[in-house]
Structure formats: structure tokens, C-alpha cells
Amino acid sequence: MPTRTVAGTTVEVNDEGFFVDPAQWTEAMAPELAAEEGIAALTDDHWTVIRFMRSEYAEKGTGPTVRVLGKTSGVPVKELYQLFPKGPAKIAARVAGIPKPRGCL
Amino acid sequence: MARHVVILGGGTGGTLTANRLRRRFPEDELRISVVDEDDVHVYQPGLLFVPFGLADPEHIVRPRGRQLHRGVEFHRSGVERVDVAGRQVVLEDGTRLDHDVLVVATGAALLPEETEGLLGPQWGRSVHTFYTLEGARALHESLASFEGGRLVVNVVDLPIKCPVAPLEFCFLADWYLRERGIRDDVELTYVTPLDGAFTKPVAAATLGGMLDDKGVRLVTEFNTGEVREGALVSWDERDVPFDLAVVVPLHGGQAYVGRSEGLGDELGFVPTDPATLQSTVAPEIFAIGDATTLPASKAGSVTHFEGDVLVENVGRFLAGEELDASYDGHANCFIETGFGKAMLIDFNYDQEPVPGHYPARMGLPLLKESRLNHLGKLMFQWFYWHSLLPGRDVPGIGSDMPTAGKRAG
Numbered sequence: 001m002p003t004r005t006v007a008g009t010t011v012e013v014n015d016e017g018f019f020v021d022p023a024q025w026t027e028a029m030a031p032e033l034a035a036e037e038g039i040a041a042l043t044d045d046h047w048t049v050i051r052f053m054r055s056e057y058a059e060k061g062t063g064p065t066v067r068v069l070g071k072t073s074g075v076p077v078k079e080l081y082q083l084f085p086k087g088p089a090k091i092a093a094r095v096a097g098i099p100k101p102r103g104c105l
Numbered sequence: 106m107a108r109h110v111v112i113l114g115g116g117t118g119g120t121l122t123a124n125r126l127r128r129r130f131p132e133d134e135l136r137i138s139v140v141d142e143d144d145v146h147v148y149q150p151g152l153l154f155v156p157f158g159l160a161d162p163e164h165i166v167r168p169r170g171r172q173l174h175r176g177v178e179f180h181r182s183g184v185e186r187v188d189v190a191g192r193q194v195v196l197e198d199g200t201r202l203d204h205d206v207l208v209v210a211t212g213a214a215l216l217p218e219e220t221e222g223l224l225g226p227q228w229g230r231s232v233h234t235f236y237t238l239e240g241a242r243a244l245h246e247s248l249a250s251f252e253g254g255r256l257v258v259n260v261v262d263l264p265i266k267c268p269v270a271p272l273e274f275c276f277l278a279d280w281y282l283r284e285r286g287i288r289d290d291v292e293l294t295y296v297t298p299l300d301g302a303f304t305k306p307v308a309a310a311t312l313g314g315m316l317d318d319k320g321v322r323l324v325t326e327f328n329t330g331e332v333r334e335g336a337l338v339s340w341d342e343r344d345v346p347f348d349l350a351v352v353v354p355l356h357g358g359q360a361y362v363g364r365s366e367g368l369g370d371e372l373g374f375v376p377t378d379p380a381t382l383q384s385t386v387a388p389e390i391f392a393i394g395d396a397t398t399l400p401a402s403k404a405g406s407v408t409h410f411e412g413d414v415l416v417e418n419v420g421r422f423l424a425g426e427e428l429d430a431s432y433d434g435h436a437n438c439f440i441e442t443g444f445g446k447a448m449l450i451d452f453n454y455d456q457e458p459v460p461g462h463y464p465a466r467m468g469l470p471l472l473k474e475s476r477l478n479h480l481g482k483l484m485f486q487w488f489y490w491h492s493l494l495p496g497r498d499v500p501g502i503g504s505d506m507p508t509a510g511k512r513a514g
């Protein structure tokens with residue numbers, strides 16, 4: 001399994017750069033991960049989504065899809081795309097340190 | 106006294122479950138009721154062929170009640186809600202049904218209203234779907250008078266029923282336009298939210314290659330947010346212009362699931378154990394087919410294979426025994442590729458579709474075009490009405506995925 005360093009700590013990631021173990025993530029890592037996705041500063045709205053992603057993961061074992069995020073996070077889909085351009089579910093999962101949402105088949 | 110199994114939905118899953126249970130349990134032991142809101146059972150795989158004039162809408166529908174064995178009660182009414190805690194189903198006609206076991210088999214609903222502009226003035230004219238009987242019929246007319254331009258096929262988001270059907274539509278459209286001699290006047294584009302032609306990597310590469318061979322342009326990671334006059338617009342504001350659009354709308358569970366406290370998830374699907382088909386909502390509630398949250402395709406073949414484990418487990422539950430946790434996610438689909446050929450894919454929760462033969466080395470070719478598979482796809486309609494729905498077992502086709510004829514990944 002590849003590893004990388006975020007905010008001075010070594011963590012395990014998969015081939016696509018998603019965290020393998022969400023427990024290795026800390027809030028201090030989020031700004032650096034976000035910057036890599038082209039998000040310059042994390043606003044309260046970003047944090048709402050990040051925390052929501054993590055709690056969904058903890059409860060269900062997978063992060064939500066964009067559609068479910070739009071229905072349940074309190075942030076409408078349109079805004080999710082403004083916060084995390086190019087695929088909110090995927091980008092927010094990366095920043096929140098959880099595996100890629102399984103999505104559907 | 107006989108115990109009572111209530112089955113919501115008399116489509117693929119509800120019908121085969123009722124018939125299998127009826128064969129297995131005598132009437133004085135088990136009363137079986139099936140509830141459905143209408144009496145029109147559509148052979149849904151046939152919808153793909155209607156737009157191209159390859160299937161007559163009249164020939165793919167039959168009355169629901171007649172697909173049920175004698176001794177199964179058919180109750181025609183919509184479901185209003187399920188009272189999970191009170192173990193009761195409330196129907197739209199006011200009837201209340203008590204049950205020892207409830208089987209949710211109400212499938213998936215199409216939700217075109219959830220995409221802005223999709224149901225606008227262009228709906229049924231230049232914007233269509235083939236996922237309903239009326240839709241497929243209207244599209245047939247629009248295609249027949251289509252003289253050229255941009256034909257766009259779009260999946261708004263997953264999950265959808267039969268995820269290969271929109272690709273098959275592209276392949277058939279290519280064939281159809283060639284037959285009509287206007288293929289060169291049409292720009293055919295497939296627009297998907299996925300990052301490739303399909304969800305599973307090996308099959309995605311093969312199917313993507315086929316789109317390419319047939320001159321179908323592929324637009325990926327496109328999440329349709331809005332349908333405007335003559336263009337699909339994504340949430341991240343890219344647009345794909347069209348003269349004729351064929352859209353597979355968002356899917357969700359049925360509206361009554363949302364009205365039933367504790368029954369469904371955010372999208373109205375019923376949380377279900379992937380190996381036993383018991384819901385995680387209440388022990389006496391089971392679910393089958395498109396209505397569940399199983400990480401499997403929403404397909405008739407999945408529903409069929411689930412039927413084995415479901416019926417076994419309804420029996421075990423009623424007898425107070427431990428459930429059988431053996432459903433492995435087995436799915437297979439014929440993929441119509443045009444020009445009288447088709448491909449077959451066979452997979453489960455762990456095994457992605459790979460080349461080889463089904464069910465064993467001498468069988469149908471997997472992940473490869475052939476005439477034999479096309480005949481298989483056509484034969485399937487006969488099999489559906491005469492074997493799958495009545496709940497007869499087919500020799501040699503078990504519900505577990507066979508590995509004998511598969512090439513290692």
C-alpha cells in the first residue's frame with residue numbers, strides 16, 4: 001500500500017490517493033488536502049460537508065454520493081459543486097480522509 | 106391457522122416470489138397476497154427494442170394476475186404506507202393487511218421531475234426516455250421522423266435499472282441509423298456521470314472500445330443538472346447540445362417508502378442484508394429486486410437469482426430457523442450490440458465481468474459479440490413468462506455464479 005505525508009504525518013493511501021484508514025486523518029490535514037484539489041481556503045460550508053462525509057462513513061461504511069449529499073447534508077447540489085468543483089462526493093471524500101464513495105453499480 | 110405473507114409489487118420479483126412460495130407451501134399453511142397498483146405487467150427488457158420498431162408494445166405486456174399461480178390472492182391497489190412498528194400495510198383503497206412476513210418488491214421509480222427542465226415543453230417531443238412503455242412508444246415516433254443532427258443518450262445519475270441498457274440503446278441506434286441510410290448525418294453521443302463507459306473496469310474497456318468502433322462519442326463525468334432548450338447542462342456548467350435527447354431519469358424507491366417511517370433510506374430504497382435479503386429495518390420484512398439497497402445491478406437476472414435465497418429464508422424465518430446467507434450478488438445480462446449480435450456478461454459482488462464462457466466452457470461466449478447471444482436475448486422473453494415468473498428451475502442454471510468457464514481476471 002502506498003503511503004504519503006500530510007501535515008507532517010505519514011498516512012496510507014490507495015492508488016487513487018484516497019485514505020485507506022479514516023482514523024489516520026486529522027482536521028489539521030484538511031487544508032493541505034483541499035489545496036491539492038484547488039480549494040484555497042476552507043469555509044464553514046466546506047467543513048459542514050467534510051464533517052457530514054465523515055459521520056456518514058462512520059455510520060454506513062461508505063461516503064454518500066452527490067445526490068444523497070444534496071438531500072441530506074443541508075447543502076444543495078448546486079452549492080456542493082461550487083464548494084468542491086469537479087465532483088463533490090469524490091473531492092470531499094479526499095479532503096475528509098475517507099475512501100472513495102462506492103457509488104452504485 | 107395459516108400464516109400470511111404479503112408481497113408488495115407484482116412485477117418480476119413479487120411474481121416469482123409468490124409463485125415459488127405457493128409451490129413450496131400448501132394453502133392451509135400459508136396464505137399469500139400480492140398487492141399491485143395496476144394490472145399491466147411489462148416485460149421491461151423489451152422496452153429497449155420498441156423505439157427501433159423491433160418490438161411491438163402490445164407484445165411485451167401481459168395481465169399481472171394471470172402470471173400468479175392459483176392460490177395466490179391478487180389485490181389491486183396502490184400501497185399508501187407500511188406501518189413498520191404496527192406490522193401492518195395500509196393500502197390506498199383503505200384495506201389494512203396484517204402479515205407474518207412482508208416482502209417489498211415494488212421496484213424503482215423514475216423521477217424525471219427531480220431534474221430541472223427535463224419535464225419541460227420538449228418532453229415527449231425532442232426529449233425522451235425509453236424506460237416506460239409510453240416513453241418508448243413516443244420515442245419510436247420521434248426516431249422514425251428523425252432526419253439527422255445530434256442524437257444524445259444520457260444517464261442522469263446512478264443507480265438505474267439495467268445499467269447496460271443505455272449503451273445497448275447507442276449500439277442499436279447506430280445500427281438503426283445505418284439501416285435508414287442516415288448514419289453519416291447523425292452525431293451520436295453517449296453522456297454518462299461515470300468516468301468510463303461502464304462501472305466495471307474490464308467490461309468498461311470493452312464497451313468503451315465498441316462505442317469508439319461504432320463512432321459514438323463518449324462524454325464522461327457529466328452530471329446533468331438541467332435540461333435547457335436543446336442542451337443538457339451539467340452541475341459544473343458544461344453543456345451538450347442536442348436535436349434529439351434520450352434521457353434515463355433519476356431513479357429512487359417508490360413514494361410510499363418515504364411515507365413509511367423507518368422503511369427506506371434517503372432515496373427510498375429499503376436497507377437490505379446483501380446475503381440473506383432480510384431487511385435491516387425489521388426481521389419480518391424482506392426485500393427483493395430493484396427496491397433494495399444491495400450493491401448489485403438493478404436487473405431482472407439479479408431479482409431472479411435473489412429469489413432462491415429469499416424464498417428459502419422466508420421459509421426459515423417462519424420456522425424460526427437461522428437464515429441462509431448465500432446470495433453472492435450473481436448477475437448476468439445480455440448486451441444487445443446491433444446487427445443481430447449480442448454480448449453476455451456474468452458477475453457477482455466480488456467477480457467483475459471477464460471473458461470466458463457461461464455457464465461452463467462449452468457455453469455462451471462472455472464479453473464477446475456473437476449471434477448466439479443475440480438469440481439468447483430474444484429467447485429470454487419466452488423464458489421470462491414461462492420459466493422465470495412461474496418459478497420453475499432451469500437445469501444447469503443455479504443462482505450461484507459459476508466460475509468454471511471464466512478466464513482469470
Ligand SMILES: Cc1cc2nc3c(=O)[nH]c(=O)nc-3n(C[C@H](O)[C@H](O)[C@H](O)COP(=O)(O)OP(=O)(O)OC[C@H]3O[C@@H](n4cnc5c(N)ncnc54)[C@H](O)[C@@H]3O)c2cc1C
Nearest residue numbers: 114116117118142149150183184211212394395404405406
Ligand atoms: C429499459 C429496460 C431494460 C431492461 N433490460 C433488462 C435486461 O436486459 N436484463 C435484465 O436482467 N433486466 C433488465 N431490466 C431490469 C428489470 O426489468 C428489473 O430489474 C426488474 O423488473 C426488477 O424487478 P422488481 O420486481 O424489483 O421490479 P418491477 O418488476 O419493476 O416491479 C415493481 C412492481 O411494483 C409495483 N408498484 C410500485 N409502486 C407501487 C405502489 N405504491 N403500490 C402498489 N404497487 C406498486 C409496480 O406496479 C410494479 O409492478 C430492464 C429495465 C428497463 C427499464
